[in-house]
Amino acid sequence: MKYSIVEAKEDWFKENINCQHACPVNTPASNYIERLQEGDYKGALSLNYMANLFPHILGRVCTHPCERACRKGVIDKPIAICTLKRAAGDYADSDVLPDMNLKKVKKSGKKVAIIGAGPSGLAAGNDLAIMGHSVTIYEALPMAGGMLSVGIPPYRLPWHKIENAVKWVEDLGIEIKYNSPVKSEEELDCLIKEYDAVYLAAGAHKSPSLDISGEDLNGVVHGIKFMKDLNLGHQEKVPPKVAVVGGGFTAIDCARSSLRLGAKEVSIIYRRTLKEMPAGELEVSMAEEEAIKILFLTTPVRILGDANSNVKVIECLKNKLGDPDDSGRRRPEPVQGSEFTLPVDMVVAAIGQSADMSFVSEGLGLRFTKWGSIVVDPKTLMADREGLFVGGDFLTGPRNVIEVIADGRKVANSIDEYLGVSKEREISYFFKDMDPKRNIDNYDSLPRQKQQALLMDVRWDVNKEVELGFTKEDAQKEADRCLLCHFNIFIDDQKCVLCGGCIDICPHNCIMMISRDKIESEGLLEGEVKSDWDAVMAIDEEKCIRCGLCVKRCPVDAITMKRFSYAER
Numbered sequence: 001m002k003y004s005i006v007e008a009k010e011d012w013f014k015e016n017i018n019c020q021h022a023c024p025v026n027t028p029a030s031n032y033i034e035r036l037q038e039g040d041y042k043g044a045l046s047l048n049y050m051a052n053l054f055p056h057i058l059g060r061v062c063t064h065p066c067e068r069a070c071r072k073g074v075i076d077k078p079i080a081i082c083t084l085k086r087a088a089g090d091y092a093d094s095d096v097l098p099d100m101n102l103k104k105v106k107k108s109g110k111k112v113a114i115i116g117a118g119p120s121g122l123a124a125g126n127d128l129a130i131m132g133h134s135v136t137i138y139e140a141l142p143m144a145g146g147m148l149s150v151g152i153p154p155y156r157l158p159w160h161k162i163e164n165a166v167k168w169v170e171d172l173g174i175e176i177k178y179n180s181p182v183k184s185e186e187e188l189d190c191l192i193k194e195y196d197a198v199y200l201a202a203g204a205h206k207s208p209s210l211d212i213s214g215e216d217l218n219g220v221v222h223g224i225k226f227m228k229d230l231n232l233g234h235q236e237k238v239p240p241k242v243a244v245v246g247g248g249f250t251a252i253d254c255a256r257s258s259l260r261l262g263a264k265e266v267s268i269i270y271r272r273t274l275k276e277m278p279a280g281e282l283e284v285s286m287a288e289e290e291a292i293k294i295l296f297l298t299t300p301v302r303i304l305g306d307a308n309s310n311v312k313v314i315e316c317l318k319n320k321l322g323d324p325d326d327s328g329r330r331r332p333e334p335v336q337g338s339e340f341t342l343p344v345d346m347v348v349a350a351i352g353q354s355a356d357m358s359f360v361s362e363g364l365g366l367r368f369t370k371w372g373s374i375v376v377d378p379k380t381l382m383a384d385r386e387g388l389f390v391g392g393d394f395l396t397g398p399r400n401v402i403e404v405i406a407d408g409r410k411v412a413n414s415i416d417e418y419l420g421v422s423k424e425r426e427i428s429y430f431f432k433d434m435d436p437k438r439n440i441d442n443y444d445s446l447p448r449q450k451q452q453a454l455l456m457d458v459r460w461d462v463n464k465e466v467e468l469g470f471t472k473e474d475a476q477k478e479a480d481r482c483l484l485c486h487f488n489i490f491i492d493d494q495k496c497v498l499c500g501g502c503i504d505i506c507p508h509n510c511i512m513m514i515s516r517d518k519i520e521s522e523g524l525l526e527g528e529v530k531s532d533w534d535a536v537m538a539i540d541e542e543k544c545i546r547c548g549l550c551v552k553r554c555p556v557d558a559i560t561m562k563r564f565s566y567a568e569r
Contacts, residue, residue: 002520025051036476192387200391219344221347243269302314364385514535
């Protein structure tokens with residue numbers, strides 16, 4: 001077996017912090033968890049604000065790609081990074097909004113219009129205002145937040161958490177024009193001509209049809225409309241038996257909301273298995289805990305009604321999984337003779353979302369992909385029409401909140417550069433000789449903590465938040481589980497005597513002595529390692545738990561630990 005050696009420059013250390021590198025906005029997770037270990041909730045919240053405007057929101061609804069990348073997941077279960085983000089906001093003595101004295105911000109004299117006050121538009125507006133640009137946001141709804149406000153039920157995301165973020169944006173001097181949809185090409189064209197730049201971030205508020213007979217019956221609604229009506233106060237109750245078609249977050253939200261609006265029996269119909277289900281593990285488990293029945297490997301084929309055209313029955317058939325489709329998931333194939341019926345009073349179709357493209361066309365100087373989305377420069381997200389930038393769900397279809405926030409921040413930088421008033425941005429790297437400060441010795445064997453939730457008998461008010469986050473004690477325990485991957489082991493070859501003491505004491509066998517002839521170094525070892533050595537020392541970063549035992553064991557002080565961090569300026 002041959003081992004390849006790469007040069008560990010600053011970017012290597014940056015990518016080596018798996019959780020931060022996996023986050024679309026590079027939230028410094030291990031750094032703020034380190035603050036939580038110290039009991040510094042205010043400091044942890046402040047670090048969150050460095051990356052995004054919405055820590056209180058993301059701590060509740062983020063799909064946390066950071067946790068999928070977490071090294072702790074290889075040992076047992078990943079750190080509950082998302083819930084710890086929420087803990088930082090829940091227990092900080094005061095809300096630490098970004099430290100920005102706007103009076104010192106030099107005004108650029110440039111005007112930017114943003115279409116859509118969802119998370120992507122708000123994130124872009126926040127950054128552009130801080131850069132000194134005048135920002136106006138045009139929002140079709142009577143409130144800001146986009147799908148955060150009308151697509152997620154309040155028992156999962158309380159409205160006041162969204163309102164706090166919106167207030168901060170408005171305090172920056174950003175004008176939000178509510179009930180102001182852009183409805184035609186002419187209106188969009190006028191905005192492009194009137195403003196120095198326009199960001200089109202109108203979201204994906206259009207629902208596809210089930211494309212089966214009976215979809216026009218009374219009692220068949222689409223998931224996006226159902227959630228929008230609920231949040232706007234138009235959907236106050238539902239009939240006793242509800243079936244929801246789909247397997248994403250919206251499907252789960254519609255099902256759990258139906259229980260809170262009076263349904264006695266709720267079923268989710270999903271054509272694949274739990275493994276392929278787009279909704280998160282927590283959301284699925286909460287639905288099952290609330291006695292929602294999930295019919296996996298099931299496809300609806302038609303809806304039948306009574307003499308008054310009211311929904312009575314949904315007819316389904318069972319599936320088996322075949323070969324993977326374009327999405328990489330195995331394609332559901334019908335099982336002949338498996339038809340069955342499910343008595344229902346209401347059917348909610350929650351099978352996806354798309355953007356309303358009725359006000360954009362090639363007449364605006366745009367090009368479109370074969371899927372109907374607008375062609376943009378992947379680096380800047382600017383369309384072929386000069387000064388028009390496109391991002392968020394409007395560009396790609398529905399994604400998670402953190403990804404569309406990343407689009408907003410990316411577009412803000414692109415617009416700043418396009419307007420020709422930006423300062424050159426650079427990333428600064430910092431190393432500090434220090435060991436992690438551990439509160440307990442058995443941090444690597446602590447079990448993952450479970451967040452609190454309302455008891456079943458008191459959770460049926462749609463406005464009562466169900467998932468309650470961590471207690472302070474559990475937040476401390478969960479933070480203590482973190483391996484703190486922004487700490488790294490360094491071995492000084494000028495001091496090392498190849499005694500192997502570090503190998504003997506390492507609890508996870510992550511330090512190795514490798515024969516020099518098994519290394520492909522492309523000249524990187526020349527002048528770096530003693531030429532008379534027949535072996536070199538290597539560390540498997542994926543296994544290392546940053547315990548520091550090797551540092552203490554080394555008889556010649558050849559091993560040190562350094563804390564790495566970086567910041568964009």
